[in-house]
Each structure stands twice: as structure tokens, then as C-alpha cells.
Amino acid sequence: MGNYFIRRIFQMVFVIWGVVTVTFLIIRIVPGDPARLMEPPGTPEESIQVIRTRLGTDKPIPQQYVEYLANLTRGDLGKPFRGGTSVTEVIAAKLPNTLKLGLVSIIVATTIGSLLGVIAALRQNSLIDKGVLVFVALALATPNFWLAVMLVLIFAIQLHWLPAIDMAGPESYVLPVTALAIVLLPLIVRTVRQSFTEALTEDFVRAARARGLSERRVIFLHVMKVAAIPLVTLVGIQAGFVLGGSLVVESIFNWPGVGNYTLNAIQARDYPMVQGCVLVIASIFVVVNFLVDMTYAFLDPRIKF
Amino acid sequence: MTDSIPNQSTKSARGTPRGSVTEEAAPRATTGNFRALGLFLLRRKGALFGLVGTVLIALIAVFAPTIAPHNPLELDITQGLLPPIWNEGSAPDHLLGTDALGRDILSRIIWGARYSLTISLLSVAIGSSLGFFLGLISGFFGKWVDAIIMRLGDIQLAFPFLLFAIAVLAVSPERNIWNLSLVMGFAQWIVYARLVRSKVLSEKEKDYTRAARALGASPIRVLVRYVLPNSWQIVPVVAMLQIGGFVVVESTLSFLNLGLTPPIPSWGAILSDGRQYMVVSPYMPLLPGLAILITVLCINLASDGLADFFDPKLAKGGFRRYPLGLLPELHEPQREPLLRVRDVTTVFPMEEQVVTAVNRVSFDLERGQILGIVGESGSGKSTLGLSIIQLLDAPGRVVNGQILFQGKDLTRIGDHEMRQVRGKHVGMIFQNPGSSLNPVLSVGYQLRETLQRHHTLSDEVATRRAQEALEAVGIADLQRVLRAFPFELSGGMQQRVMIALAMSCEPELLIADEPSTALDVTTQVQLLDRLDEMRKKTGTSIIFITHDIALLADFADVFMIMYAGQVCEMGQRKQVIEAPQHPYTKALLDSVARTDVPGNQRLAAIPGDPPDPSEVPPGCPFAPRCPRVMPICREANPGIMTLGAGHTVACHLLTAKSA
Numbered sequence: 001m002g003n004y005f006i007r008r009i010f011q012m013v014f015v016i017w018g019v020v021t022v023t024f025l026i027i028r029i030v031p032g033d034p035a036r037l038m039e040p041p042g043t044p045e046e047s048i049q050v051i052r053t054r055l056g057t058d059k060p061i062p063q064q065y066v067e068y069l070a071n072l073t074r075g076d077l078g079k080p081f082r083g084g085t086s087v088t089e090v091i092a093a094k095l096p097n098t099l100k101l102g103l104v105s106i107i108v109a110t111t112i113g114s115l116l117g118v119i120a121a122l123r124q125n126s127l128i129d130k131g132v133l134v135f136v137a138l139a140l141a142t143p144n145f146w147l148a149v150m151l152v153l154i155f156a157i158q159l160h161w162l163p164a165i166d167m168a169g170p171e172s173y174v175l176p177v178t179a180l181a182i183v184l185l186p187l188i189v190r191t192v193r194q195s196f197t198e199a200l201t202e203d204f205v206r207a208a209r210a211r212g213l214s215e216r217r218v219i220f221l222h223v224m225k226v227a228a229i230p231l232v233t234l235v236g237i238q239a240g241f242v243l244g245g246s247l248v249v250e251s252i253f254n255w256p257g258v259g260n261y262t263l264n265a266i267q268a269r270d271y272p273m274v275q276g277c278v279l280v281i282a283s284i285f286v287v288v289n290f291l292v293d294m295t296y297a298f299l300d301p302r303i304k305f
Numbered sequence: 306m307t308d309s310i311p312n313q314s315t316k317s318a319r320g321t322p323r324g325s326v327t328e329e330a331a332p333r334a335t336t337g338n339f340r341a342l343g344l345f346l347l348r349r350k351g352a353l354f355g356l357v358g359t360v361l362i363a364l365i366a367v368f369a370p371t372i373a374p375h376n377p378l379e380l381d382i383t384q385g386l387l388p389p390i391w392n393e394g395s396a397p398d399h400l401l402g403t404d405a406l407g408r409d410i411l412s413r414i415i416w417g418a419r420y421s422l423t424i425s426l427l428s429v430a431i432g433s434s435l436g437f438f439l440g441l442i443s444g445f446f447g448k449w450v451d452a453i454i455m456r457l458g459d460i461q462l463a464f465p466f467l468l469f470a471i472a473v474l475a476v477s478p479e480r481n482i483w484n485l486s487l488v489m490g491f492a493q494w495i496v497y498a499r500l501v502r503s504k505v506l507s508e509k510e511k512d513y514t515r516a517a518r519a520l521g522a523s524p525i526r527v528l529v530r531y532v533l534p535n536s537w538q539i540v541p542v543v544a545m546l547q548i549g550g551f552v553v554v555e556s557t558l559s560f561l562n563l564g565l566t567p568p569i570p571s572w573g574a575i576l577s578d579g580r581q582y583m584v585v586s587p588y589m590p591l592l593p594g595l596a597i598l599i600t601v602l603c604i605n606l607a608s609d610g611l612a613d614f615f616d617p618k619l620a621k622g623g624f625r626r627y628p629l630g631l632l633p634e635l636h637e638p639q640r641e642p643l644l645r646v647r648d649v650t651t652v653f654p655m656e657e658q659v660v661t662a663v664n665r666v667s668f669d670l671e672r673g674q675i676l677g678i679v680g681e682s683g684s685g686k687s688t689l690g691l692s693i694i695q696l697l698d699a700p701g702r703v704v705n706g707q708i709l710f711q712g713k714d715l716t717r718i719g720d721h722e723m724r725q726v727r728g729k730h731v732g733m734i735f736q737n738p739g740s741s742l743n744p745v746l747s748v749g750y751q752l753r754e755t756l757q758r759h760h761t762l763s764d765e766v767a768t769r770r771a772q773e774a775l776e777a778v779g780i781a782d783l784q785r786v787l788r789a790f791p792f793e794l795s796g797g798m799q800q801r802v803m804i805a806l807a808m809s810c811e812p813e814l815l816i817a818d819e820p821s822t823a824l825d826v827t828t829q830v831q832l833l834d835r836l837d838e839m840r841k842k843t844g845t846s847i848i849f850i851t852h853d854i855a856l857l858a859d860f861a862d863v864f865m866i867m868y869a870g871q872v873c874e875m876g877q878r879k880q881v882i883e884a885p886q887h888p889y890t891k892a893l894l895d896s897v898a899r900t901d902v903p904g905n906q907r908l909a910a911i912p913g914d915p916p917d918p919s920e921v922p923p924g925c926p927f928a929p930r931c932p933r934v935m936p937i938c939r940e941a942n943p944g945i946m947t948l949g950a951g952h953t954v955a956c957h958l959l960t961a962k963s964a
Binding site: 138141206267 | 471563576583593600758759
């Protein structure tokens with residue numbers, strides 16, 4: 001266990017270094033001079049040169065890279081190009097809102113998804129099961145930004161039931177959480193239904209029944225505990241979807257989070273900001289996956305490292 | 306010298322596990338088979354619907370220039386924001402209305418299909434080719450090449466897909482079909498690379514590949530000639546499954562203004578435009594969204610269906626329920642044994658036919674008695690055990706007969722009452738102790754849980770009783786075993802824990818279903834001693850199910866020999882072991898006497914195989930293998946004849962003798 005933990009930490013550090021390097025390179029390697037892209041066409045060369053100096057892109061790439069890494073070790077993600085004192089500060093202020101939204105979405109989706117998955121697995125080929133599968137197919141095909149727009153249209157604009165934008169009070173969570181959860185739900189339902197179905201056919205289920213245990217105990221303890229393990233892995237993937245999806249959903253609901261801010265930075269062509277946001281989001285994803293792997297190891301006593 | 310190597314390879318190639326051979330043969334056998342695909346689609350309505358839908362949408366995309374009633378870019382400010390045709394104020398030549406700039410929405414959606422599908426297909430093509438190539442060299446060359454590629458993959462996976470695409474597109478000066486597809490497709494390479502790599506790794510170890518390398522074929526030749534042909538099949542299946550996702554990603558990007566440069570019509574962009582006017586014209590965001598939903602739904606249904614067709618491992622057959630047969634009149638039991646089984650028939654209704662696994666079996670079991678049920682696999686002996694405890698796998702069910710346990714018919718009491726019986730009055734031990742214990746619950750937990758289920762016990766008392774139960778099966782290291790998870794114990798220990806679990810509530814009846822198969826000979830003997838001891842102490846009756854008659858020779862009081870779901874001989878130990886009457890019993894005993902090979906090997910001494918339970922021949926089921934078969938044996942089932950006290954035999958030889 002200890003060894004695995006250390007190995008996994010090393011791996012995580014390596015991947016984060018890779019993420020840092022890739023985000024660094026994306027902006028510099030893609031054809032097109034960021035300094036030129038940041039200003040409208042026709043801007044005189046001198047002003048562009050000024051921007052290059054401010055961005056640091058006038059220096060040779062290896063030197064930029066070393067400086068960038070050096071700054072990072074001090075937690076310095078650079079200065080935003082348009083307003084604000086430091087990228088780190090801006091992100092630190094927005095991040096909690098993104099995490100809150102993401103966490104609530106994951107909890108809601110996991111609860112409802114597991115429930116539907118278990119019901120479908122227990123009543124296989126029944127009407128409920130078929131209904132759940134139809135829902136899964138529809139949800140998988142629903143683009144979440146469209147759902148977000150429709151939710152705003154119906155519940156905020158037409159019915160005036162819920163606020164359409166901004167983060168204010170619990171009711172403002174309803175629509176964005178729905179829009180994010182719709183992406184996660186079908187995956188969770190599918191995974192739970194599958195792993196539950198598999199666990200139900202295991203020998204230990206019959207053995208547990210042979211000991212006269214109540215059906216509730218067999219299903220919700222013996223089967224659930226084994227079937228829940230794949231669900232944990234899924235949370236890692238979910239984190240990716242939520243972080244990616246939060247870009248779109250936060251922007252539609254004007255949620256004061258990192259995702260929304262990233263898109264604004266892209267629109268404003270604020271490259272230091274974009275770079276910082278991408279780095280932070282990707283790093284969170286890496287760390288979440290690390291935590292998921294660790295939880296996995298604790299949940300399943302069979303895993304030996 | 307050179308000759309011997311190919312010979313060796315062909316020899317061992319034949320010896321490859323059956324699974325891998327069929328795995329390779331399957332796609333080849335099915336790809337060309339359009340008829341089979343047609344039949345498959347008729348069965349899978351969803352896949353058919355999806356396929357038809359996908360083809361229609363693809364046709365719309367291809368013929369967009371001719372189908373679209375207007376030029377999607379044609380502006381006409383005077384005709385701006387017209388509602389769809391079913392609303393008031395619409396114009397007849399704009400079926401779905403117009404956007405703010407007066408562009409025809411229907412035409413824009415039709416053209417959107419063209420761009421969306423083109424980009425999605427291109428992305429899949431780029432991602433899969435790149436991933437296939439990298440996976441191939443990663444798996445084939447291994448070492449540092451593999452290490453670098455796989456670590457790059459870790460980094461790629463660290464980026465949420467959409468974020469990666471957005472980050473790259475945000476700095477791209479221009480966004481056309483090509484660079485959009487490149488960015489979207491590129492991020493997916495690792496998905497394919499991992500799959501192909503693992504396939505290549507297994508291909509590389511196949512004997513024919515090794516032989517080719519031993520013969521000195523160049524690596525490139527080995528790669529192209531041997532590894533490549535068997536590694537690519539997975540790619541199109543996964544690619545198909547990804548197309549739908551790409552349609553969503555493409556529209557998301559264009560919704561964020563990071564898709565094709567406006568004014569090119571893309572579903573996401575149309576939606577984004579419509580969003581600004583949704584208060585006045587709710588259809589504007591609704592319609593392009595529906596277009597995406599329907600397209601993705603069709604593609605997903607079609608690709609799921611096709612993936613199942615090409616990868617039949619995922620396909621599963623349904624079953625139908627078999628109507629419960631009429632129960633015969635109840636006979637009043639004269640005296641009451643612990644267990645009285647009468648005329649029990651257990652069937653498995655399958656799609657094609659009904660398989661009778663247990664056919665009209667009757668027996669009595671007295672208190673404290675040990676009954677040995679002996680038969681080959683498929684003889685119905687395990688099904689009989691599961692019928693008694695009412696834990697048959699679906700769709701199996703007892704359709705006839707009675708199972709009277711302490712006077713109660715277990716086939717007629719409800720689930721709830723049956724659960725009171727299981728564990729408390731009837732315990733069961735299964736064949737694989739390893740998989741019959743819950744892997745993620747500790748031994749102590751499982752014991753306490755069982756005890757507390759049937760008795761009201763405090764945790765403390767339950768723990769003490771759990772320790773006693775473990776002690777009773779001869780476990781000395783109590784504290785460790787209580788805390789242990791099943792996988793931490795040896796096979797013999799797991800078996801003891803299973804027995805402890807089954808015996809913890811001191812049931813009147815213990816059913817042991819091949820409990821010794823997974824154990825070595827010494828442990829087998831210990832197991833029997835243990836069970837015998839427990840029987841003497843608690844007076845528990847035991848049904849011991851096994852294929853190994855020799856194992857029970859000194860152990861069981863009563864023997865029941867089963868063949869093809871029927872009882873061929875039953876009697877006291879003395880009667881069956883010392884004076885067997887049925888040719889099958891004799892053959893079983895002879896094969897034991899003749900050879901000393903352990904386990905299943907003994908039965909090999911009887912020529913032929915037991916009949917397939919779904920096609921038991923008329924007459925005596927053993928007739929095809931019987932050394933003393935007579936013409937009548939093939940025509941009529943002998944039925945059960947009583948020889949002496951409790952000794953019954955189902956064989957025509959007896960009537961032939963007496964006649």
C-alpha cells in the first residue's frame with residue numbers, strides 16, 4: 001500500500017508537469033502570434049511588440065519555459081492581461097463556486113443515477129427497466145448546453161419559477177445542476193445497472209441467501225458493496241465531465257466560477273488568464289483521479305499493491 | 306533445423322486456448338453476413354430505428370445543396386425573425402421560420418447536418434488512425450517507446466476533453482473543418498492507442514508470431530503480416546461508438562463561438578443565435594437542439610446495435626416463464642422423516658425448449674443421516690440441492706412434487722417463510738468457497754450477520770458465537786480469521802469458514818454441494834471428518850453432493866446415484882457399495898477400483914458422455930453408454946423398482962432377471 005501510494009504520487013507529479021508543459025506549449029506552438037491575436041487587425045507593430053514584452057513571448061521559448069516553471073513553484077500563474085492583479089488570486093476567488101456547483105451536481109447525479117440503475121438491475125426487462133434505458137439513451141443524446149438553454153427558457157423566462165442567472169441562494173443551483181447532471185446520469189445509470197447485474201449473479205449472493213439473510217440485506221449490503229466499486233472509478237471520470245461541462249453551463253447561467261471566467265478570458269484573448277485557468281482545471285482533474293484511485297484501494301480489500 | 310521450428314509452432318498453435326481462436330474467427334464469420342445482420346436488426350428494434358435514422362440524416366447531409374430550400378447564408382433583413390409555419394405570421398417558403406438576419410432556419414439546419422457529420426467523421430478518422438498507429442508501435446516495440454507513448458497518454462487524459470479542445474481552438478487564428486477535426490480527433494488518440502496496444506501485446510505472444518520472429522522475419526514484416534491483421538478489428542467498433550459524442554462536441558464548440566467561423570451554419574451556432582431571441586421566438590433554440598438530439602440518438606442506437614452485433618459477447622438471450630405445472634394430490638406421510646422429497650421435477654424453460662434438470666426424484670432423509678448424492682456434472686444433483694433450499698437460478702423452477710421439510714412443503718411456503726428456514730434450519734455449503742464468501746466483508750462480519758439474522762443477539766454475544774462457530778470447524782487462529790477478508794485465507798480455510806457460516810445456527814439439515822472439489826485430498830478427508838463430527842454433536846442431517854463416489858464410501862449412510870436428472874439407484878451404503886445393481890453404479894465403482902487417478906479422471910473409465918440435458922433420449926437415459934444394454938432399454942424408461950428395504954433401482958435388467 002505504502003509503495004503504491006508513493007508510486008502513484010510520483011505519477012501524479014509527472015502528469016501535472018506534463019499538463020503544465022502542454023498548456024505552456026499550446027499557446028506558443030499553435031500557428032499565430034498570441035500578441036497579434038490579442039489586438040484588432042491593423043494595430044501598429046510597435047504596440048504589438050509592447051504586448052509581446054508584457055506576455056514575455058519575445059524571449060526564446062526555453063527561457064520562457066524556465067521562467068514559467070520558476071514562477072509556478074511560487075504559486076504565481078502570471079498577471080492577467082486585462083485587469084486584475086494576479087491570475088492566482090482571480091482563480092482562487094472563482095474556484096470555490098465551481099467546486100460547489102460540481103460537487104452538488106455529482107452528488108445529485110450519483111444519488112439519482114444509482115437509484116435508477118439499481119431499480120433497473122433488479123427489475124430487468126420490466127417496463128421500469130425499459131423506461132430507464134430509454135431515458136439513458138435520450139439523456140446521452142441531449143447536448144447539455146441545449147438543455148441549459150431550454151431550462152432557462154421554460155423555468156426562468158416562461159414560468160418565472162427559478163432564477164436564470166447568477167449564484168444567489170439554493171434555488172439558483174437547480175437549473176445549472178440539472179444541466180450538469182444530465183451528462184452524468186446516463187453514465188452512472190449504465191454503470192450501476194451493469195455492475196449490479198453482474199454482482200447479482202455471483203456465488204456469494206446465493207450463499208448469502210442460503211444463510212437466510214433478508215433480501216434487503218443481500219441486495220443493499222452484500223451486492224451493493226461489491227457493485228459500488230466501479231461507481232467510484234466513475235466519479236473520477238465524472239469530475240472530468242463536470243469540469244469540462246462547467247465551462248458551458250457556467251457561461252449560460254453566468255455562474256461566477258472558473259469555467260465561466262475561462263471562456264471570458266478566451267473571448268477577451270487574455271492568454272495568461274486562459275493558460276492559468278486551463279492549468280488549474282486540468283490539475284484538479286488529476287488530483288481528483290488520484291484521490292479516486294486511493295479510495296478505490298481502501299474500498300476494495302482485494303486490491304493489493 | 307529450420308524445419309523443426311514451424312512444425313513446433315503449428316503444433317502449439319493448435320493448442321492455443323479455445324477462447325482466443327473463436328475470438329478471432331467471430332468477426333470474420335459475421336462481417337460478410339448481411340442476412341444475419343438483417344435478422345439481428347429485426348430483433349433489435351432500437352438499432353434498426355437508429356440505423357434508418359442515421360442513413361436518412363446522412364442522405365440529408367450529402368444532398369444538402371439540393372434539399373435545402375434556400376441558401377443558408379442568404380440574408381433578408383425584411384424577413385427577419387419569422388416564426389415557423391405552424392405559428393401565425395409565418396411565410397410559406399420559410400417552413401421553420403427565419404433568424405434575426407432573415408436566413409432560412411430549415412436550410413441552415415440542413416446544412417448544419419452536413420458540417421456536423423463531416424467534422425465528426427473526420428475527427429473519428431483522425432483520432433482512430435493516430436491512436437491505432439501509436440498503439441501499434443507502442444505495443445510492438447515496447448520498452449522506452451511504449452513508456453513514452455503511454456506517459457503522453459496519461460497527460461492527454463489529464464485534460465478534460467472539451468477543455469483541451471477549447472484551449473487549442475482559443476489560440477487558433479482560423480477555424481475550418483480541417484483544424485476543428487484535427488483538434489477534436491487528436492485528443493482521442495489515447496482511447497484507441499490503449500485498446501490497440503493491449504491487443505498487440507497479446508498478439509505478440511501468440512505462437513505463430515513468436516515462430517515468425519524465431520525464423521528471423523524482420524520486425525516490420527512480423528508487424529504487418531502477423532500483428533496488424535489481428536489488432537485492427539477493435540478500432541472501427543470504438544470509432545462507431547464515438548461518432549455521436551463528436552456531434553455533441555462539435556455543436557458545443559460552435560455554441561461557444563469556437564466552432565466553424567460564422568456565418569457558416571452549424572447547429573451549435575444556430576442555437577447560440579437563437580438563444581438571444583428565445584423570448585420572442587422559442588423555436589429558434591429549440592429546433593437546432595432537437596436536430597442534435599435526434600442525430601446523436603440515431604447514431605448511438607445504430608452504433609450500440611452494430612457493436613453488439615460484431616461483439617456478441619455483450620448480447621444476451623431472453624427467457625420466458627414456464628407455467629407452473631399442476632401439483633399432484635398430496636399423500637399423507639405415514640411417519641415423518643426430516644426431509645421427504647416426492648416426485649420433484651425441476652425445469653429450466655429456455656427460449657427454444659424446456660430443459661428438465663431433475664426428473665421425478667423422490668427420497669427420504671432421517672434425522673442425523675448422511676445422504677450421498679453421486680453423479681456426473683449435468684446429472685441434476687446440484688439442481689436438486691438448490692431445489693430443496695429454493696435458490697434455483699432463473700428461470701429454473703420446481704414444477705412438480707413436494708419437498709416436505711419438518712412437515713412443511715418448501716415449494717409452497719412463501720419467500721418470507723423460506724428465508725426463516727434458510728440458514729436457521731437448512732444450511733448450505735457451495736462448491737467454490739472463494740467466490741461464495743462476500744469478498745469485501747470480513748469473516749467476522751459475515752458470521753455475526755448470519756447469527757444476528759436468526760437470533761436476537763448483542764454484538765458481543767454474536768462475536769462470541771462467531772468464535773465458537775470457527776472453533777467448531779477447527780480454526781485455531783480465531784482473532785486473525787475473524788478480522789480477515791476471504792481472499793486473505795487459503796482455500797481450505799475458506800471452506801472451513803463456509804462450513805462455520807452454514808453451521809453457525811445449528812441447522813437440522815446441511816446441504817453440501819461438491820464442497821470438496823476445490824480441495825486437495827488431505828483436506829477433503831479432514832472436511833469429511835469435520836462434518837461427521839458436527840453431525841454427531843448436533844444431530845444435523847447432511848446431504849453431500851459429489852461426483853466422487855469413493856470419497857463417500859465410508860462416510861454416507863445412504864447413497865443416491867443420479868444420471869441425467871433421474872435416480873438410477875438408491876439404497877443403504879451396504880446395498881449400493883457392496884451389491885450395486887445398476888450398470889451405471891457398477892461402472893462408477895469399477896472405475897474407482899481400477900484406477901488411482903484423482904478427481905474427474907475416474908469417470909473417464911465409463912465410455913461416452915452423459916446426455917445433453919436438453920435432449921435426453923427416450924427409454925433409459927444410460928442406454929447409449931450401458932455395457933449391458935438391451936433393445937427394450939432404448940424404448941421404455943424402466944421406472945423405479947424396489948429390491949429390498951430402501952434399495953431401489955431403475956433398470957430393465959432386474960425385470961429381465963426375474964422373468
